[in-house]
Amino acid sequence: MILPPKRAASATETGSPVKKLKESLGKEPVPGKVLVPDAQFSFQLGSQYLEKRVTQSKRIELPYSLIEAGRATAPPEGNFSGLLRLFPTTIGADVFPPYLIIRVQKIQPKPWPLTGGGLPVQFRTDKWVESFDRGRMGRGRKFLEDLDLQRTIDYNQDVLRQVVRVFQELKIKVRDIFWFGGFWQITIPDGTDIKLLPSSIASNPAFYRTKSEAPNPDPAALRSKPLQGVEYDDTTYTTAPNALLRPGIMLSSSVRTIIRNGESEESFKTTTSGILVTNRKGQMFITVATHGFEEDGLVNHPNPHKGTVIGRIIESLPGTDISIARLNPSLRYVNETFGTFAEPDSIRMNGISPAYPPHLRVYDALSMNNPFSGSCEGVTMALGATIPEEGDKDYVAHVWNLFENGDEPVDGSCGSPILDAEGKVVGLFRFKVANSSLCLSVSVIELREFGYEICGGEQTFT
Structure with a gap:
């Protein structure tokens, strides 16, 4: 039985930007309360097929790895018998990069395991259907x-x-x-x-898809308010005792009034905060997602109705979807994640990853924590670049990622830092592709191209 980790509240002094516990556990988590899994599923296995039990993770560990130097590989001697015994009603198993495909008669309810032997797992009921359209x-x-x-x-x-x-x-x-x-x-x-x-x-x-076959999301579709019926952590952390802001808190744009069906309607864009950076003069800023704000550049936390303006965008970096914002004087910020009941210790972000081997390889583990995704695990899917239509750069380094496939939406995570296993920042979340599990992030190495570096330690804006 695999028990997925529950999103939990923080053990830190200012709380945690993770999704609130569901109604069955009460509106607010209680210290010491026994947490229950969101969902669970069972599978049959023999001890020879798993080296150790998976309890804190959705990653199934096998006696062998299906990854070699960032590339997918078949089981030793092409023996798939161990994979065929992992789940009930299994009728087949294939390594079809970038996925391990488990073919079953009936797909189990979510959440599913994230990886098996290091490869992202996908379930299919049709033994001939491929899991990934290469083009x-x-x-x-x-x-x-x-x-x-x-x-x-x-x-x-x-x-x-x-x-x-x-x-x-x-x-x-x-x-x-x-x-x-x-x-x-x-x-x-x-x-x-x-x-x-x-x-x-x-x-x-080399495989190819046309722009119409693989359209990028409409930026307008990334700017709406949070989904209705989904709980988010919209705590105003600027008013918390000994307030200390950090990556992953909810941000929003100014209110914009639009006319829909002859009636006026107020709307604002919601994203999350990025990392603390410094320029060549030693001045401090934070990163935010460019598409999440209006032309006035005002940065609200957590939203314009409940919170207040905490800063203003001073520069947008062409082709990256990264903007640089200066926070109001006296606000404190630190490049450190929030803790949870399951993992009370926060992660101190200790640098930026160049986002290519040996610093980062395809299928490397990732993590992200914000009010939309909760504290979730992920996988590196591909390394590469986009070719910008603005600015003078030939290309902008990006990374394709995959995050946990439970019920928590990652849409809205725009701007959040994505960390590797060593606590280095790999990228800043941009968007999730519709009808796909793939998410695009811009490599933080691009910040250096514009004269910015990650800033260590707790800092106070002046």
Whole structure:
């Protein structure tokens, strides 16, 4: 039996920006109260198939790993028998990167395990249905054959620059380029001739989807108020005793009045706070999601009705969806997560990750904590970049992520820092793709390109 960790309230002095416990546990958590799982499911197994019991995590550990140097691999000697015994009604198991696919007669209720042997798990009832649309493979010639991403080298920024240059020289304006630990997935303009597109890049197959086949979310759709009927932590932390702000608190834009069906309606955008940074002059700021605010640049916490303006945006970084905000004087901020009953110790963010191997590999573990997702676990799915339409950068480094697949929405997590297992900040959440579990984050390494660095310790704004 796997028991998923319950989102819980903080053990810190200012509370926690995690989702409140459900009605069955009361409106507010009580210290010492016994927590129960959101859901549970059972599976049959023999002791030879698992090294240890999973109790605090949704990650199923096997006697072997299905990952090798950031790439998916089959079980030893191609023996899938252990995977076939993990869950009831299993009819098949496949390693189809980037997923481990478990084919069952009946899918168990959520939440499901996040990973098995290190690979993200997906359940399917049809034994022939693929779990991931890679797109169409290019029919053109092979490029960068002197680079062997399959065996001899790791993905890195130099490889990425060369891949971007390939499409510049082909005069094909792609929207994004991502390496999924064994293959490329690239978004191209509608109408591009598939025969002109590279079939292989750096010894890895290249797959393509058009912009209409893989549309980015409409920014307007990312700016609505929180979903109705979902509880969020909208505590005003600026008024808490010994108030100390930190990444993951709820932020919002100013109120905007729109006319809908002939009637005026008030609306505001909700996001979450990012990390504390400093510029080359030693001045302090925090990061926020650009698309979550109006042109006036006012930053509200937790929202314009309940809270107050706590700062103002002073700069937006082109192509990144990152804005830099200065908080009001006397407000304190620290790059440290909130704790929970399950994990009382907070995580001190101890730097930024370059977001490429060996600092970060595909399938590496991630975490995120904010009022929308709760304290949740995640997985690195792909490393790559978007090609901006604004600014003078050739590309902006990004990471595809996957987070827990329970009932907690991650929509609205925009701006939240995503951490690796060492507490380094990998990226800042941008959006979740509709009808998909994939989430896009911009790499925080981009902050350095604009002269910003993560700031350590507790700081007071002046």
